Amino acid sequence: MHESVLMREVVDLLVVKQGGTYIDGTLGNGGHTRAIIERAGAKSFVMALDRDELALERAGKVLDVFRNQVCLVHGNFSEMAEVARSKGINTVDGVLLDLGVSSEQLDEGCRGFSFMRDGPLDMRMDQQGNDMTAADLVNGLGENELCEILIEFGEEKMARRVVKAIAREREIEPIRTTGRLAGIVERAMGGRRGRVHPATKTFQALRIKVNDELGSLKKGLEGGLSLLGMEGRMAVISFHSLEDRIVKRFFAGHSGKWESLQGGGAEWVGEKPRMQICTKKPIEASIAEMDRNPRARSAKLRVAEKSEMM
Structure with missing residues (x-):
């Protein structure tokens, strides 16, 4: 435990x-x-x-x-x-x-919280009582609305660049996994620098929005x-x-x-x-x-x- x-x-x-x-x-x-x-x-x-x-x-x-x-x-x-x-x-x-997501939830790739473990882009803490997933936001929202979410809930300074990359990729094929989204964000931000993963703030913003x-x-x-x-x-x-x-x-x-x-x-x-x-x-x-x-x-x-x- x-x-x-x-x-x-x-x-x-x-x-x-x-x-x-x-x-x-x-x-x-x-x-x-x-x-x-x-x-x-x-x-x-x-x-x-x-x-x-x-x-x-x-x-x-x-x-x-x-x-x-x-x-x-x-x-x-x-x-x-x-x-x-x-x-x-x-x-x-x-x-x-x-507050926040538990270690157990992060360890389970199937829950969709972790950018370190591939799984469905879900992020719902209550999978029975909440119908909206992170995939719904990433694939369904307009660029401006998605950008606002990353700024408001992730305080992501590079939100516009990240959203542009997401928009390009979802045109090719819907983004349905955490691994693919993490890769898109990492490339958009020029790769990893330091201890914090480039997708941290994007994942935080989506999780906060999905679960209010x-x-x-x-x-x-x-x-x-x-x-x-x-x-x-x-x-x-x-x-x-x-x-x-x-x-x-x-x-x-x-x-x-x-x-x-x-x-x-x-x-x-x-x-x-x-x-x-x-x-x-x-x-x-x-x-x-x-x-x-x-x-x-x-x-x-x-x-x-x-x-x-x-």
Whole structure:
């Protein structure tokens, strides 16, 4: 089983008491859920969601020993509030979101997430509930719309050149595999330079669009906050600047700040605070963890606590 990212840091900051109810919005391989239960003890309970049915099946085996303390749900974490309340869970002590694609999904070429393993150009995290694939976007969208996706969701500076190459190739034959798309992008960008594959940002952009990842994140943050009890904590692990920016702004927008007044005193700026930020700067993986788990290299953990205005 692949190692879950920032495991120790997550449980240290998220689980601050014994017992309690938690939500793991991105179950993955089950590592974080297991760590939460082991830290919070026998009286704790975790509702864990994942939109990948294969992940649920794998994690279910790992977590079978905790079967009485876990509820596994096939669903998007953007729906966590509705799902929790439908199961009688109205307040929780912690919410965890580990964003992005899992190592297992990258290892399975058939899922279409990896530019290193050839497979169908799919990229759907939920293959049952989502009909739109990356191949549909690559072959069906106009050049301008496809370029906008690469810029908005991949921050790809060479988007126009990449899209021109895609347009030429799809005229010859539809692009249906990850290997072919990765090759097209690599050639368009003049080959490999350095450690990062030239297709990284293109694949990121298509994956985000296919799965509406940023829309789900915004809704999930709101849903998680609505479920948190007082002094409950939300921990979010992001893997690129688009995700981290949303999380940072969400936490900041619900924390507000005091500003000094001329002549003395201070006034509150922003809405009445609902959160207190626990991590002034995002926590990153140690060098040792990055050596063990390359996925951790870009991980950033932010944590905030629900609180009342002082």
